[in-house]
Amino acid sequence: MGLLYDLSTKYKTLSIVGMAKNAGKTTALNYLIEEADDEGIRLGITSTGRDGETSDLVTGTEKPRVYLYEDTIVSVPAQLYDLADAGLEIMEMTNMNTAIGELMLCRVCDSGYVQIAGPVATADNKKMCSKMFEMGCELILIDGAIDRKSIASPDTSDAIILSTGAVISRTMKKVVEETTHIVNLYRLPEFETGRERETIEKHCGEGRIMLIDKNGKLTKLGLKTGLGASRFIDDAIDEDTRYVYIPGAFTNSVIADIQRDKLKQVHFILKDPTRIFISAMDWRQLIKKGFTVSVLKNIEIAAVTVNPFAPSGYSFEHEVLRDTMQEALPDIPVIDVRL
């Protein structure tokens, strides 16, 4: 049995997320659909919104158009129904609206190409998935955000499949490095359960920076975001402070002015890994300085797909890219979707 079968025993919903545009997300999706067909897994296909991709709709080039087999359940907006090449039986109107009409859940009666679209809101996405399971889907593939920065939150799916490729950089070393960096960030440890986690979870809805000292005493800072606030954070950390929770984006400016000994003394906690915007090199330096961090919710990575072609014309040797990536990420399956 193949990779997808293994994944389908572990996860019920998989988002496919690209490291950048043209990282081969759609190719990866098509590849997975082929695999599912070979293995007789009943798929559900949806996407996290089509906003921002409308130009693809107009020109008809390079859009998430996927070849679907019979009995797959797919979400299609009303206005794209007639454009589908596959035969689609309408199962339900969902009352969820997109710019291109109300979303419908359809069953593929006759295999062919379909343009997919899905709800934009996370809550709608969850509702859509549960409806698909009701209709008998065994695994749902979500055509996820176009680049990793726009992932809404980790709770849209059980795990993600990360699409990366030559488009990231002209040097293969850099592609592997960047990808590993993201994978490592996504898999940051979750903050262990205990008194401190409970405290943070109780208050994290307020969106404040919070400090907890060794006795479990909580201090909230008046600042809404950590951006440019590292001086204030530095001020607030005293010798008893043990944990610092940062609600918003986590960038260099959040941490730049924090003194080295204080950096070592406290443990940082973030909401989820998508909030981190620090480059691989800076990250390594921070770790060296003794910086430690965990998240309330991390993101599981089910597989990494690589695409050795970049749209600007250069490419890498297939096997080499795949093998190098696999070496760097020994415990995650790496697939070249073009082989």
Add this chain to the structure above:
Amino acid sequence: MKQGTNRRLANVKTRTETGLEYVMQNLDLNTPFGRKLLKESKPFYPGQEEELRLELDKVEGMMSFVRSGEKQVSKMQETFMMMKDLSFTLERSHKDALSVVELFEMKSLLLQMKTLDKICAEHAVPEEFVLDDVEGLLDCLDPRHDRLNTFYIYDDFSVKLADLRKKKHEYEISIRRAQKARKEEIRKEYGIMLTPKFDVIISRTSEDLEKARQISDLEQVSEDYMSVTFELGKSPEIYGFVKDMENVNGEIEEEELIVRQQLSDRVAEYDQMIRSNCDRIGALDLALAKAIYGIRHDCVKPEIIEEHIVEIVEGRHLQVEDILHSKKKEYCPISITLKDGVTCITGANMGGKTISLKLAGLVPMLAQYGFFVPCKKARIGLSNYMQILIGDSQSVERGLSSFGSEMEELKEILDNSQERSIILIDEIASGTNPVEGLALTKSLIDYLKGRNYISLITTHFEAVTEENDIVNMQVRGLAGADFRKLDSELHIANRKERINIISRYMDYRLYTVTENREIPKDALNIAKMLGLNDEIIEGAKKYIK
């Protein structure tokens, strides 16, 4: 014009200020048809008393229907919520072939009608709401008779379509089989493995490259400095299949269009029936909503009489009541009887005069629109015209002073009033000097006295009430209150609580003044209770002396 189709009982402001719009917005309507019907609903006018009585009887019937079958009613409403207005689709069915999505929506609506029909049969609804049978059309749209809420141009619609699709499938399989066979040959002969998509990427450094170049039907589709991509070319045999399949595809599309056209024609045949069903659903939706509103708000059937009288026994203003209930407070019901001529309401500030005025508009208005009324008992004679004159924020937005807009509206009222009107005026001319204001008010009352209007005026001008042929009603106010207790409570209260305390001691009920026509002077008392400086209060008292 007044009697024509544009005839209206009251303008938007009057409907809003009296609270009629509030009641209508709060009806629990669940279908687009019901909402449309409510928007178009017309009041009953003098001369239509009998029709209105019949309508109210129906509401009464509906209320007992709702009471006896709450479960069925909520099931009906659930079905209502799913319904869509498809009148545009129905229109299109006469001209064009409907799209698959439209046909799906039509089938859904028909299925919902069937569901509703079944619920209605279980719980005998009045004859007028029973739907026509749409089974015939449903059979057309559901060739398998499984009555599932799904739609597709199924093979069952046309034998030809089924055959064509089968043929297409066979071609697909033939193509795939031929390609797979060739893939296997290449693997055996050259050891090159093609992907399931029948292409292969070969590195320039690989020995396979030369071999691949020798295979005649392996076409090179792209190359760069690293690798070359090949794709399995199509043999003449495969091209033959592809061409045939494309032809079949064209035929399938044509046949699907024919099927859609046939189905659309059938939909068009049922157009009138579907529309009249939708109207009935709308009527049922509205009737249920009215009944439910009546039950929830403890409303009674108004007695409709020929005389032009408005008699309200323990009436409640629904909008104010809702606000009070949300604050966990009780509403103090008001009784009032009005007939042609002028009635004045006088009394303490904060005594609810304006709300009583609005209530006197709301109750007859609701009755004329065929609603039950929030009273213990009500007798209503129908009116031709109603208007309320009341200060609002809009006049400021329009750049008019409060006096200016008041006069403008007064003119509108006097221009539009006719036999059997209800005119409600809230403290007119309070925004100008008391000498002219009083004169204006008196003259207006003289004018109204001689006409067959029910005029209700709230005022602080004492002199107005002195004349004998007008009825003077007064708010009981704080007259019966225990002032000592009130004072001690106010003493310890903070500013916010004071208003609540005063309103608790306030008796909002009205009584008709027969002898002593003096207006109670409560303004200073209340100002004092609200904590205004003693200096000002004492100063004012000096001036009264």
